[in-house]
Amino acid sequence: MRKLTLALLSLLGSLAVWAHEGDTLRVLAIGNSFSQDAIEQYLYELGREAGVEMIIGNGYRGGQGFASHWRDVTEGNNTFEYRKVVRGVRTNRAHMALKAIVQDEPWDCITVQQASPESGMYATYDPCMSELLRYAARLCPNPDVRLGFHMTWAYAHDSTHGGFANYGSSQQTMYDSIRCAVRQAMAAHPELTFLVPSGTAIQNARASWLGDNLCRDGYHLDLSFGRYTAACTWLECLTGISPIAFKYKPYGVDAVTALTCQKAAHRACATPYEVADMSDVGYALVNDIKPSGKVKLNFGRGDCGDRAWNNIGTDLRTHTRILDEHQHPTGITLTATQPMSGSNQNGVAYTLTRMLMPAKVSATAHWGYAAGKFGNAQARPMAEYTLGHLNPALRYDLTVYASREGCKDFRQTTFVVQGLECHAGSIEPANNSREVLLFKGVRPSHDGRVTLGVMPGTHNTSVHRFYYLNAIVVRTH
Missing domain, CATH: 3.40.50.1110 (SGNH hydrolase)
Incomplete structure (x- = not known):
């Protein structure tokens, strides 16, 4: 050489x-x-x-x-x-x-x-x-x-x-x-x-x-x-x-x-011993973008085929390219701070909700379980996602959908949204084609974050206490 x-x-x-x-x-x-x-x-x-x-x-x-x-x-x-x-x-x-x-x-x-x-x-x-x-x-x-x-x-x-x-x-x-x-x-x-x-x-x-x-x-x-x-x-x-x-x-x-x-x-x-000023790189340190339309998040496996939806797989911990429905950058990040157990394609394919989801969105989900042992997946009492780098001047309406087809038990899933205030609600995913949860006027924390906790609800009767998240639609005002 x-x-x-x-x-x-x-x-x-x-x-x-x-x-x-x-x-x-x-x-x-x-x-x-x-x-x-x-x-x-x-x-x-x-x-x-x-x-x-x-x-x-x-x-x-x-x-x-x-x-x-x-x-x-x-x-x-x-x-x-x-x-x-x-x-x-x-x-x-x-x-x-x-x-x-x-x-x-x-x-x-x-x-x-x-x-x-x-x-x-x-x-x-x-x-x-x-x-x-x-x-x-x-x-x-x-x-x-x-x-x-x-x-x-x-x-x-x-x-x-x-x-x-x-x-x-x-x-x-x-x-x-x-x-x-x-x-x-x-x-x-x-x-x-x-x-x-x-x-x-x-x-x-x-x-x-x-x-x-x-x-x-x-x-x-x-x-x-x-x-x-x-x-x-x-x-x-x-x-x-x-x-x-x-x-x-x-x-x-x-x-x-x-x-x-x-x-x-x-x-x-x-400058190996000094942290540099990074304010001129990428998006503004404090997000000042107002999305031009809804921000649609598809939690599941693979590409749903609809460009209006951001595909949120389990293969990345943090998704940094979140677009609104008109394909404009939002500067928002989405991090699975406590990930679920896996993803599936067992949701209801055809739904009647205000979210107007394609079948490939409603049928795919992130899922977790909190009790016992199920296959090779790890039991997790709850999961958590963080919407980061949000515009702190805006309020956010979050519409949440969860579904699992072919269930004979109750799989109630509870969602806890934490920004400047705390919001909570539950949904029944079992064979769900109509029910959604709406969290209105959510204000991000001062550093631009909203966390979403996902866990089995008190009326969840499944042996393994399964819980689900299929889709979220975010509207700003």
Whole structure:
């Protein structure tokens, strides 16, 4: 392989690696599920668009950090997984020694990172981080390998991760602690020649109209735009090529969201220890859009075939491209903050309601159950959806429909709507073709949110206490 050209981008320790035609950039992370989130998806595809072929490796041990990794090395436990991406194909080999992973390729770059609960606690970094860095540099077949640090992200503000207590369960405190610890590490270790500031990129995206929706479970990244933001950050740090205006974006990421993620990453690379002003990116931080018509939400499986309806599947946690019935952007987001158990196509196909639903809307649903064990689905006492980035100057009328065909029991479902005030009501989905619930004049919270709780009602007699949500129509005034 021809020698790669390496150049420092700034005194802050960023590294740009760009390849001449025919070169392959080899990148190895020694990490955990946070490096899985950052590099195993989307980075290869972004590299291809940038004209850089990559071989990507992840020495993975879930939930582990410097001390645990070094103990695995010294005790010979061989508990690493070797996740590798070659020509876009992902493979995984279990029960690997770190030595074998490091020696597998003449890596151009190797990064380390701390386990997330201790990521903002510099006292936990050494001596084991230093040992790992020396070990990796000594064993790597490439004598010119560059060592770098992956700065991970703070948890979501409402995370229930046990490690959040280390930071008083405060996202801001955790982020400040991480950037302080990483800054200390970079200053104390001259062998670290570059920094990948994923943590600041994620914080930048949170400071945009996307809000605090970058994590899927309070600490791991959202599978679409969360991971995409991190991958864009790695791309620019490794190649010096800005991801802004790149065409590649993963499933579920629309053009406005993609550009927001790209700029969050780019600005993090420019100022890795400071959150950037994101008010000029995407929609206004405070939504000022008044939809030109109804906003129709189809909860179910697949495309209903009617462009007036937004298809809300279970494959995305957060939907960011919500249009009104005239195909105009609304700036609204919809997040399954507590998802249901699954989706089905067992609703009533033909209905007589004011919602005027196509059959493919009324017949599909998200469903949950609260009691016992039903198939492989997880029992959930309730589900919750959040309509986010709403225009706080508007009031919202929500019409809700729920249905399940062929029932011989009662499956009453209760809905609780929480904005500035709380509204509640119930509907009987069993063989329902006519009944809807109307919540009138709902005012969003001051930060533009309305939550919808879904749960079995008190008159639900089904053994598993099934509950449903098929469709919502939103009207503004």
